[in-house]
Amino acid sequence: MFHWLEKNPFFFAVAVFVTIAFAGLVEILPSFAQASSPTVGTKPYSTLELTGRHVYIKNSCNACHSQLVRPFKSETDRYGNYSLSGEYAYDRPFLWGSKRTGPDLHRVGNYRTTDWHENHMWNPSAVVPGSIMPAYRWMFVNEADVETAYAEQITIKNVFNVPYNKPIPMKDGSTATVTLEDSLEDAHAAALAEAKTIAADMKNQDVKDAIAAGKIPEIVALIAYMNRLK
Amino acid sequence: MNKLVLWGILITAAMLVFTYMAVGGSKGGLNGDIINILAITGAVVIVLISVFVVVKYVRQMQTDTATGELADENWDGIGEYKNELPMGWAVLFLILNIWAIWYMLMGYPVNAYSQIGEYNEDTKAHNAKFEAKYASITGDDLVDMGESVFLAECKVCHGLTADGIDGKAANLNQRLEAKSVKHVVENGSNFLGYPAPMPDRNGLFNMNTGALITDAEIASVATYVANGMKGDGADIFSGTCAACHGADGKGMEMVAPNIATFDIATVKTILDHGKKGAIGVMPAFERLNEKQKEAVGAYISSISK
Amino acid sequence: MENRPLEYDYTVAKLFMFTTIVLGIVGMLVGVILAFQLAFPEVNLLLGEGLAEYTNFSRLRPLHTDAVIFGFTVSGIFATWYYIGQRVLKVSMAESPLLIALGKLQFWLYILTVAAVVVSLLAGVTTSKEYAEFEWPIDIAIVVIWVLWGINIFGLIGIRREKSLYISVWYYIATFLGVAMLYVFNNMSVPTYFASGGIGDWYHSVSMYAGTNDALVQWWYGHNAVAFGFTVPIVAMIYYFLPKESGQAVYSYKLSLLSFWGLMFVYLWAGGHHLLFSTVPDWMQTMGSVFSVVLILPSWGSAINMLLTMKGEWQQVASSPLIKFMILASTFYMFSTLEGPIQAIKSVNAIAHFTDWIVGHVHDGVLGWVVFMIMASLFHMAPRVFKREIYSKSMMNTQFWLQTLGVILYFTSMWIAGITQGMMWRAHDEFGNLAYSFIDTVTVLHPYYTIRAVGGLLYLIGFLMFAYNIYKTMTVGRRVEENELQTASPMAA
Ligand code: HEM
Ligand code: HEM
Ligand SMILES: [Ca+2]
Ligand SMILES: [Ca+2]
Ligand SMILES: [Cu+2]
16 A cells, blocks of 8 residues: 555645644644633733733743743742643733743742832843843833734734623622723823833833833833733 | 673763762752652663664674665665564554553543642642641741741842842841831831821821921931931830830831831731832732741841841 | 766755755854853843844844754755755656746745844744744745745656655655644734734734643644654655665665654654643643654654664765764664653653753754754765765864764753753752742853853854865865766765
8 A cells, every 4th residue: 555655646645644634633623622711810911911922022031931830839839829721811822931041930920020120121130140131121212012012902802802891700709801992092091001100110210201201111011011920 | 792882881871970970969959859760760761772772773784784685666776675674663663552542542541640630739748748847947947947938039139148139129137228217107008918007297297296297307217217216216206106116116916017127027917918118019929838938037037137 | 868867957956055054054153152142141242232132042042943943954955855856756857947947936935035034033023932933924935935845846746757756755745744734723823914904013913822722733833843844854864865875775665664654643643742731631741742652663763774774884884974974863863752752751841841951852853863964965965966076074074073072062961951950940948948049040050051052162163164065065176977976975085
């Protein structure tokens, strides 16, 4: 049979394709059905948080940082509860990473703060002697791209039914709603309002000036994102 | 004995010694942790099998000759022998395939392994082991334990020597800086979670004067507190603050924290609720257990003046 | 025509040989820079504070992986296909001007795409999915390039004279199909500009899959991208170049057959080993582990077949640096396909995952196997393509030892670094607290990062010697006749 295949390239190719495609179906289909429902308390990202997530991706923080706490005592001691599938329901793309040159960040919002991030991103080794993380000073200057984040929010609401403007159950039994603004101007205004509360805890003068002028530096969006990782 | 085999043994031995030294000398160490032991075993197995299999084939290159019946076809001058499968390979392949099918269909379902189940067991064992130990950890041991928590959890913000890294976080060698005291008096609560939060300056009366506290008085009482309740400002303190913080500034349970010195209760409160003060935000630490909080409290009390 | 040997047309092969070498240099240079950045973070500022946005580790890392995979390796695959394909199918591309034209089109589109990739990665345009970082416009270009290649493969097969397909061709066909399927599914995404009615960046898109599902698709892709990028096509190369260069017949057809179909079948089931202890279901993780272990055998099958092809031919191994490269490549192939399965065992992965041990595994595979094999292929092709003798054999020998030392320094240092760090992360002290803060587990790696950087530098120097040797062969090597090119490549001392 094989010799015959070797003389008939078309069927050879079909045979190869069937062999390799089969496993994919077995692996991917069954868990697709169950993995996507959010855990209680998991909200879609606000415009500013999503903007910050894009900053995170743009700078490939995932090259050094995981966002997946494995179920080991040593990891839950270091980072907090092990990660649950439903916590990632709104993560497109997922950001688990595959290398921990730096620590896991899935729950970093629980134990690091705005001002710490500000100091750390400006000069990591001044806060953590021996750190090999690069400094990210341009983020204090570059303006964040709120527009693209807003476009993504519209997209995921329309295409994937991400529950913006809908009540979402919280752990304490209450509900919360993440709004998707009606226009880009409103989205920008809402993001700026959120940015102001973060910038209030920061000291960098350029950042404060930018916020006062209605602009959102990348670092503020990034911190909004990291504070939300809990 | 073949020279090659000798070389193989030599290389393997060298790698093993090297691994042993690297692991033994490394700070992680085997620690009797089964996972560590399996990982090292895995590494050793990789080296062992690789070296000996390569030696085997190199010997064949040195001593054997190519034989067998050639197939009719040839491609760009490349021929092909119709040799049988190497026995060892074929048998292993078969066995592994059978094993895999058995494992997926029988072994695994029957075993009913769950990684979360395993985690729960490990955690229970760990907690049981150390909770039994916790009762006996007191005094200097408690401070030692606290130092270990501090070095793992706190030094990224407070620095190795707890000096706060140039004002980036609180200096824990002293209870409070004047600027921190001033900040809370002017703005009120640091969000430590007391039932009635501290009022801001618009709610703080100096009983000596009967008026709201003034800028000059704030400055003076702040220096007084920061100096360890010494110097000028004692009268303002007793007139304004003592009602809640006590005459000696050592606080009252459920009313106001000890602001004269660090004690275990104060540190615990801060770890439970965090603190948002003049310097920045101190995060709450949910993932530490009560004993760890107590220990780090003891440590901070021991290093502070 | 009947009496003369075929005149093969190597136009397209030559073009891709060129990009193999240039992108190899770029990719590895960036790799060396990354290695130094981890050892000495000041190197993040290598072009000054102002350009740090573009020269820091996190911007450069995807550039490294994509340059070596989609640049160097894929070019090598194309170059060797356009060489081997004609020869084992007994048909010249010159017989079909259309195929030559399509091949050239494929090349120039490839060059444009490379330019777009470099610019966009430096600008931070990435989707963050490993080895699938590109945004949709580049994805489309890649699909077109791939389809052009497919047309060439099947076009050439369509006009072949040799009825039955040689082993290498099996592997090229599998490469084509495997990558096509994986790449398309993993990159499915919705462009936000169009879906939102014209807001934001036009090139931005959002993944079709979320969270755990996205991870599943990504590592189904990621694992098999390794399979169909770093394994299958490289096996295609060794099945041609080793027997050809040594003049030996392939040891066993049956072994070739079982290894091929075994590999096709088993590889796809093993992807779960990238998601151990994650939030994908337990059974799927277990399946990944189990099939990874099975995978040792079909992988080793090809390697054993090649080693046995050299049975009784030790004098060739000893005297020809070209054969040395290939023999060492197949041993490193065996090494990394034993290492991988062992790292795929759950309890070992608990230590290995997220650490440099994985990076060590990656590089004993790519440096010891992929790069060695591609360089050997180009060395063998050069005299035939340029009709000149290889410029310097002694330089090849020096290069061989330099690079071997480089790989050894690289993977041993990363083994130690990874295992040490993995153990430190797990360690509890006598009070039951974590024994180390994270930064303690970083600073301890400094010596190993330094050793790796030096190893990488040696390896890069070796690659530059390779590039120089090929350049000299092209320009000043002694001209050779067809009859000198039957088996062993002619090389000048
Ligand atoms: C039998 C064959 C192999 C098996 C079972 C295998 C298994 C593995 C495992 C378990 C990991 C680590 C996943 C993790 O914990 O993060 C891994 C990573 C990797 N392996 Fe292999 N491996 C094999 C062969 C190879 C070969 C031959 C190469 C390259 C030439 C290779 C390249 C890689 C790469 C690039 C990664 C890193 C993926 C990432 O970015 O995380 N593997 N492999
Ligand atoms: C001069 C030689 C090279 C050096 C010094 C080098 C260095 C590096 C460094 C420093 C990293 C980042 C590791 C980390 O994040 O901790 C890396 C990653 C990687 N390199 Fe290389 N590299 C070299 C050559 C290559 C080649 C030739 C290939 C492929 C053909 C390759 C494929 C990869 C891959 C796939 C990764 C990602 C690994 C992962 O995510 O697990 N490298 N390399
Ligand atoms: Ca990786
Ligand atoms: Ca893409
Ligand atoms: Cu894999």
